[in-house]
Amino acid sequence: MNKIINQDKKIYMKKMRIGFFLVLIAFLATACQSNKTIPYFKNIPKTEYNKIEQAAYTELKIKEDDILDITIQTADVNAASQVNDAATNNSIASPGSGQQRATGFVVDKEGEVELPVLGRIKLEGLTSYEARNLIRKKANEYFVDPTVQVRFVNFKVTVIGEVNRPSSYTMPSERVTILDAIGLAGDLTIYGKRENVLLIRETNTGKELVQFNLNDSQLFKSPYYYLKQNDIIYVEPSKGKIAAAESSRFSVIAIIASLLSTAALIITRL
Structure with missing residues (x-):
């Protein structure tokens, strides 16, 4: 026993x-x-001042299914209210956002938006600045000294994988970088693979897949450094x-x- x-x-x-x-x-x-992979941009020289070349920013182009917030201001407060009220009351389900809804004017298959009083205006392929000038030119036919504002409502990016707050984020500005998106997601976890961050982008011909190395300062030079509508960022888990x-x-x-x-x-x- x-x-x-x-x-x-x-x-x-x-x-x-x-x-x-x-x-x-x-x-x-x-x-x-x-110890090996947590620090970002390890190849930047340890000097008091460094200047790194950065990719040129390209303004976003309006495309089909975009949702735009369009407002018109004039000296007569009530003159453009029909256009502005229509934008406020026009609730649209954002593509790929589940139950989330946005207010604004949707760009149809012809690349046009239909505005009360002003009628149909083709905006596809224009930047928000170019769209603003075009709408203001049209509004001059109906209003006195109109001021027009145009912004993207559905500019969102999705960050998933080894980050602290994986989710889809609606961006308040058009000028957004991959670092901005990672910051909104609470940074990578200790297990996030910083040398292999994947960007997935929808294009007219399919999906583009781009890999980033957050340990390398060459990130700033990448033409994909600035994000576009509906970009997806995936952070791979490490061996740890x-x-x-x-x-x-x-x-x-x-x-x-x-x-x-x-x-x-x-x-x-x-």
Whole structure:
């Protein structure tokens, strides 16, 4: 009987040691991963002042299914109210946003928006600045010294993967960088793979896939540094995350095994 008990104790201690070493290995792997890859832009020289070339910003172009907030102001407060009220009351489901709804004028398949009083105006392919000038030119036929504002309502980007707050974010400005989007998502987690961040972009011919290395200052020169409507950013998990998940699984197995061994010892003594 004592021989059996001693064997069970040896098995129990062996499993506990295995579980301990697995947790230790996962911890060391995570620590090494953190030291090597957490800092951004490591190849920037350590001097007091650095100037890095940056990609030129290209203004967003209006395209089909975009939702635009268009307002017209005139000296007569009530003169353009029909246009502005129509924008406020026109509730549209944003493409790909689930139950989220936005107010504004949608660009139809012909690339046009239909405004009260002004009629149909083709805006596809224009920037918001060019669209504003075109609408103001048309509004001059009906109003005195009109001031026009045009902005994107549905400019959103989605950040998923190893970030602290994965979600879709509606941008308040057209000039948005990949770093802005990652910042809104609460930065990468400690397990985020900073050397392999994937950008997915919809185009007329399909999807573009672009990889970024946040450890490399060449990011600033990329033509994809500035984001466009409906861009998706995916942060891949590192090997440390996989190792931690595996160690957790083995730790649970070791605990269960130890509980079963303890139960077996109690039963043999009875």
